[in-house]
Amino acid sequence: MGVKLGVLALQGNVSEHVRGFERALVEAGVSHGVVVSVRRPADLSDLSGIAIPGGESTTISRLIQKNGLYDPLVRFEGGIFATCAGMVLMASRVDDARVKTLGLMDMSVFRNAFGRQKESFEADIQIKGIDHAYHAFFIRAPVATDAGNGVEVLARIDAGIVAARKGQHIALSFHPELGTDLRLHRMFLEGLGIGE
Amino acid sequence: MKLEELRFGTELLKRGFASMQKGGVIMDVVNAKQAAIAEEAGAVAVMALERVPADIRKAGGVARMADPAIIVEIMDAVSIPVMGKVRIGHSVEAQVLESLGVDMIDESEVLTPADEEFHIVKTGFKVPFVCGARDLGEALRRIHEGAAMIRTKGEAGTGNVVEAVRHMRNIMGEIRALQGKNPQEIIARARELEAPAELMLETVKMGRLPVVNFSAGGIATPCDAALMMQMGADGVFVGSGIFLSGEPERMARAIVEAVNHFDDPAVIAEVSKGLGQPMKGIDIHTLRDDEVLQYRGR
Numbered sequence: 001m002g003v004k005l006g007v008l009a010l011q012g013n014v015s016e017h018v019r020g021f022e023r024a025l026v027e028a029g030v031s032h033g034v035v036v037s038v039r040r041p042a043d044l045s046d047l048s049g050i051a052i053p054g055g056e057s058t059t060i061s062r063l064i065q066k067n068g069l070y071d072p073l074v075r076f077e078g079g080i081f082a083t084c085a086g087m088v089l090m091a092s093r094v095d096d097a098r099v100k101t102l103g104l105m106d107m108s109v110f111r112n113a114f115g116r117q118k119e120s121f122e123a124d125i126q127i128k129g130i131d132h133a134y135h136a137f138f139i140r141a142p143v144a145t146d147a148g149n150g151v152e153v154l155a156r157i158d159a160g161i162v163a164a165r166k167g168q169h170i171a172l173s174f175h176p177e178l179g180t181d182l183r184l185h186r187m188f189l190e191g192l193g194i195g196e
Numbered sequence: 197m198k199l200e201e202l203r204f205g206t207e208l209l210k211r212g213f214a215s216m217q218k219g220g221v222i223m224d225v226v227n228a229k230q231a232a233i234a235e236e237a238g239a240v241a242v243m244a245l246e247r248v249p250a251d252i253r254k255a256g257g258v259a260r261m262a263d264p265a266i267i268v269e270i271m272d273a274v275s276i277p278v279m280g281k282v283r284i285g286h287s288v289e290a291q292v293l294e295s296l297g298v299d300m301i302d303e304s305e306v307l308t309p310a311d312e313e314f315h316i317v318k319t320g321f322k323v324p325f326v327c328g329a330r331d332l333g334e335a336l337r338r339i340h341e342g343a344a345m346i347r348t349k350g351e352a353g354t355g356n357v358v359e360a361v362r363h364m365r366n367i368m369g370e371i372r373a374l375q376g377k378n379p380q381e382i383i384a385r386a387r388e389l390e391a392p393a394e395l396m397l398e399t400v401k402m403g404r405l406p407v408v409n410f411s412a413g414g415i416a417t418p419c420d421a422a423l424m425m426q427m428g429a430d431g432v433f434v435g436s437g438i439f440l441s442g443e444p445e446r447m448a449r450a451i452v453e454a455v456n457h458f459d460d461p462a463v464i465a466e467v468s469k470g471l472g473q474p475m476k477g478i479d480i481h482t483l484r485d486d487e488v489l490q491y492r493g494r
Contacts, residue, residue, distance in 0.1 A: 010456060011219040011240060013212075039456075054216050056240040056276055063238065063456055084216070096275060098236070111275060117299035118322055120209045121202040139212050140277065140299070157199055178212050 002032040003194055006047045008073075009037035010063040012055020012085060016177040021051065024185035028195025041072040048192050049079040049168065052086030054139065054175055057111060060085055061099045074102050079168030081188045087164075087171040088142050105166045106149035113143040113159055113173075127155045127163055130183050136162070136174035143173055168192055205322025207344075213277075213300065213324050214345035214408040217241060217431055221421065221452050222410070224248050224435040227266070228273035234438070237448035241277040241299065243433065244270040249306045249353030250436035250475065253487070259307040261289040267296055279326070284493040285311025294323045300345070302326045305492035306352045306435075315493060318342030328412070330363045330490055332370040333389030336399065339407055340392045346405055348429070349490040350413020353436050355477030357420040359490060360413050364427045367409070374400045404428075413490070416441070416474045418454030418467050425458035442472030 003025060007017040018035050025033030036043060038050055052060075064070050073080075082090045091101050091109040099111070114120070117140055124133035134155075143160030147153050154170075155163035162173040163184075168191045176184045189195050203209075220240025225231040226247060234242050246262040247255060261282050271278045277299035282289035284303055289310075293301050303316055305328050318325040319342035328349035329335035335346045348367065350360030370389075374382055379397060386396035398406050411424035412433035421432045434451055441447040450467040457463035485491070 009219070013215050013218065015218075016215065055218070056216070056220065058235060058276060059220060059238045059240050059452070062452075066453065067456075098275075116271075116297045117209075117213050117277065117324065118204065118294070118297055120213065121204050122206060122209060123199045123202045125199070137208060137212055139209060139216060175212060178208060178215070 002034070003030050003048055004034045004036065004046050006036050006038040006043060006050040008050055008052045008060070009039050010067065011059045012053040013175065013177055014053055017051040017053045017083075020177040020182065020185055024182045024189055025194070027182055028186060028189050030194060039067060041068055044072050044076060047078050048194070049081060049188065050076070051177075052080060052082040052089055053177070054084030054086065057085040057088040058096070058098050061089060061101075064089075065100060070100070070102070074104065079170070079188060079192050080104065081185070082169065082171040083175055083177065084139065084141060084173060087144065087173050090169065090171045091144060104169060105151050105164060105171055107144040107147045107151050107161065107164060109142045109144045110160070111142050112140050114138060114141055116140065125155050125157060125162065127184070129154065129187060134181060134183065135179060136176075137178045138162075138174045141173045144171070165191075210324035210344035211407055214326070217277075217345070217410070218408055219455065220431045221455050222279065222431065222433045223438055223448060224433070225270060225439070228269050230439055230444070231270045231273045231278075233445055234448055235274045235276050237445065238452040239276060239448065240431070241279055242270060242274060243279045243281065243302065243435075244298070245281060248436040248439060249489075250355070250440055251353075252306060253353045261286070261292065261307070264292065264296055267293070267298065271297065281307055282316075283307040284309040285314055285316060287316045290316055290321065294321055298323065300324050300326055303343075304328060305349060305489045309492050315341050326410070328490070328493070329367065331366040331389070332399070333391040334494060335367055335405055335409070336389070336391035336395045339395055339405070343407065345408045345410065347410040347412040347433055350411065350415070351480055351483075352413045352489050354414050354480060355416040355437060355440075355475040356480055357414045357416070357423065358480055360411050360415060360420075360424060361427065363413075363490075364411055364424060364429060367405070368428045371399060371403065371405075375403065415451075416477060418450045418464055418471075421451045422454045422458040422464050425455055431455065436475055440475040446471055447474070
């Protein structure tokens with residue numbers, strides 16, 4: 001079975017996401033998986049899912065608009081695996097007017113919710129649907145609040161929501177692509193009907 | 197849910213922070229107004245300075261860490277990461293920047309070195325560091341000391357890309373030349389380059405530096421920025437090239453887009469149209485040896 005996934009490749013942690021998807025596809029038993037970079041609207045055709053990587057949400061937001069990707073992403077019919085800056089872009093409300101979010105998940109996000117880089121941290125968290133703790137890397141991370149309209153909270157810490165799901169979309173405030181634990185990638189692929 | 201064990205300032209968090217900057221442009225700024233222009237244009241981070249490198253050249257004398265008041269003013273003005281420069285080997289300037297809460301420290305040859313023998317031991321800091329390098333040996337020595345990011349040095353404040361090209365070619369060319377060699381040969385080459393052997397082996401195996409590698413020092417136009425990306429840079433630092441150009445806002449936006457579309461000449465052509473005067477620039481051959489910043493630190 002051929003599966004085609006993409007990674008939004010405008011700015012940020014792109015190559016790690018490409019490798020993460022490639023490894024997750026192999027683990028899921030997909031022999032003919034392809035992972036492509038998405039920089040133009042045409043790159044979105046035939047994709048089952050895409051990742052929106054971490055990076056700077058102000059920069060990525062600006063480049064999404066500049067590259068004519070805003071409407072194609074809003075209309076994208078596959079699943080979106082959004083991490084860090086990606087989570088910011090998925091939300092319907094954000095605390096910064098410079099970021100034009102896609103509004104695909106009904107929630108509010110706060111950028112840099114923990115503070116600057118020196119407040120970046122790693123910790124074990126519990127995630128709904130994942131057995132045992134998950135070691136997560138939070139880098140100038142956002143958090144979400146006020147999840148509504150079909151948004152399921154998968155993980156919450158004192159500061160707010162750090163993992164959420166809506167339909168095929170998963171939004172995480174941390175960076176699964178920096179580690180070797182592929183359980184969240186697998187959860188995303190299972191949501192797409194891959195490797196169940 | 198309460199988090200019992202939080203770990204801060206780990207190697208992975210430091211390198212991870214650098215990784216989030218990939219594909220981006222980091223711009224030198226000297227006040228809150230410039231910082232806001234950089235952020236609006238799509239910079240992934242700003243470098244907070246008292247003077248841009250070309251003005252440091254002109255001013256002469258000893259160049260030091262910027263006034264903390266300027267750095268704080270810039271940190272308050274933008275939501276993107278803020279970096280600051282310290283003198284090579286000046287661990288107290290680094291401690292001060294860490295306590296101010298800057299997101300990354302540049303141990304930089306653009307400032308006058310405080311130590312001509314040693315760099316800061318960067319592993320002891322929670323804040324990540326970026327350091328300059330002219331070749332693979334220098335890059336790996338800095339990574340061994342704890343640098344989470346490398347930038348090729350180029351020749352800052354000249355608006356002349358020739359040294360940036362030389363240093364990127366040195367590093368990428370060396371890595372290419374080592375592909376296919378056996379471990380003994382790689383270790384022998386590490387000894388020649390005065391590079392830690394383990395890091396050298398890791399670099400060859402990965403086919404690239406084990407940390408993010410940006411280009412810096414002389415990038416003045418969208419074409420310059422795209423050239424460095426085509427040569428394998430993960431992103432670019434633009435110092436004097438933006439705010440010493442005729443129209444900084446447009447230059448900043450154009451360089452961001454050129455980095456994003458570095459392999460699409462039509463886009464680079466479009467953003468380069470009518471940009472006004474880039475910074476004047478200096479022919480490297482006219483610099484005296486003591487004016488060449490890249491020789492500082494090795």
